[in-house]
Amino acid sequence: MTAKEIQDRVVKILTPYVKDEKALASAGPTTNLLEDLKVNSARLVDVVLAFEDEFDIEIADEDVDSVNTIGDCVALIEQKV
Amino acid sequence: MQAPLRGERIALLVQLGISRLLSPLWIPLTSAILRFGFGWRVDAAERAAARAEYRRLRSEPKAPILICANHLTMLDSFVIGWGIGYDRDYLRDFGALPWNTPETVHFASNWWKRVLAYLYKCVPVRRGSDRAEVAKVLDKVRFLLARGQTALVFPEGGRSRTGRIDVTAAAYGVGRIVTALPGCRVLCVYLRGEGQESWSDLPRRGERFHVSVACIEPKSDQRGLRASLDVARQITARLAELEQRYFDGR
Numbered sequence: 450m451t452a453k454e455i456q457d458r459v460v461k462i463l464t465p466y467v468k469d470e471k472a473l474a475s476a477g478p479t480t481n482l483l484e485d486l487k488v489n490s491a492r493l494v495d496v497v498l499a500f501e502d503e504f505d506i507e508i509a510d511e512d513v514d515s516v517n518t519i520g521d522c523v524a525l526i527e528q529k530v
Numbered sequence: 531m532q533a534p535l536r537g538e539r540i541a542l543l544v545q546l547g548i549s550r551l552l553s554p555l556w557i558p559l560t561s562a563i564l565r566f567g568f569g570w571r572v573d574a575a576e577r578a579a580a581r582a583e584y585r586r587l588r589s590e591p592k593a594p595i596l597i598c599a600n601h602l603t604m605l606d607s608f609v610i611g612w613g614i615g616y617d618r619d620y621l622r623d624f625g626a627l628p629w630n631t632p633e634t635v636h637f638a639s640n641w642w643k644r645v646l647a648y649l650y651k652c653v654p655v656r657r658g659s660d661r662a663e664v665a666k667v668l669d670k671v672r673f674l675l676a677r678g679q680t681a682l683v684f685p686e687g688g689r690s691r692t693g694r695i696d697v698t699a700a701a702y703g704v705g706r707i708v709t710a711l712p713g714c715r716v717l718c719v720y721l722r723g724e725g726q727e728s729w730s731d732l733p734r735r736g737e738r739f740h741v742s743v744a745c746i747e748p749k750s751d752q753r754g755l756r757a758s759l760d761v762a763r764q765i766t767a768r769l770a771e772l773e774q775r776y777f778d779g780r
Contacts, residue, residue, distance in 0.1 A: 490664075491687050494755055494759060498759070501756075513661060514665040517660060
């Protein structure tokens with residue numbers, strides 16, 4: 450699976466959690482989930498759990514701490530698949 | 531979870547030492563302000579039961595204790611500390627006086643609030659900030675609990691906008707602390723003023739509070755994030771039961 454394919458699926462997963470949909474339309478690897486997309490920090494764990502289900506991977510508690518941008522999500526998933 | 535850096539551990543222990551040194555001044559003063567300044571009181575029978583349960587927990591062998599409560603006003607931490615423990619108990623067993631994790635913006639605005647937060651055993655957190663920063667605060671709380679201190683956290687993550695416990699709003703960080711500490715017991719505390727219809731900055735003057743507590747030792751068969759979330763939801767579910775009991779008894 451390429452990074453681009455992972456990113457597309459990550460963006461799709463993020464869609465229901467995003468408050469700034471305009472920012473999502475132009476999202477790239479450096480787009481910050483909390484600051485740019487306005488994802489509620491309390492829902493971040495739901496996003497990561499959705500990654501687990503979508504990619505059939507297991508993500509440790511500590512790994513969530515490194516998830517700030519879409520690029521971070523892609524890198525984390527690439528490590529696990 | 532990781533242990534805080536050496537400098538951070540030392541800073542916490544220095545804060546603990548200074549706070550403890552000055553506690554014969556500020557603990558009775560705080561109680562007097564709550565009682566006579568704000569005119570607040572807690573239902574005597576419920577308060578005695580809560581204090582007896584907390585004292586019993588503290589007297590047991592040293593497994594960590596995390597206090598989890600509902601959250602309706604900015605001064606909940608003070609009222610809960612006052613409601614579940616006697617001043618004399620806190621002066622004798624300073625670890626029983628819980629650490630708090632207040633939102634930084636409430637305390638960063640001027641120097642005297644920062645001094646108060648320091649004395650009142652606070653580890654401020656910026657909610658919604660960088661995850662690594664939040665994780666550092668969780669690590670500090672875990673470090674303190676493992677050393678026989680207690681901490682008070684609000685598993686809903688903030689003041690309830692509906693005025694009722696929202697089980698689905700469980701902040702997984704609470705579960706992360708508990709799952710990282712084998713045998714960790716959770717003292718669920720439900721506190722509510724009779725005039726507290728929803729959330730607010732302060733309880734009303736002359737408020738009469740009701741308090742109830744329940745001790746649980748949450749466990750999960752799941753792993754990783756799911757285990758943390760499962761544990762956080764067990765805690766909020768127990769708080770919701772205490773809330774239901776409160777409203778049933780009104």
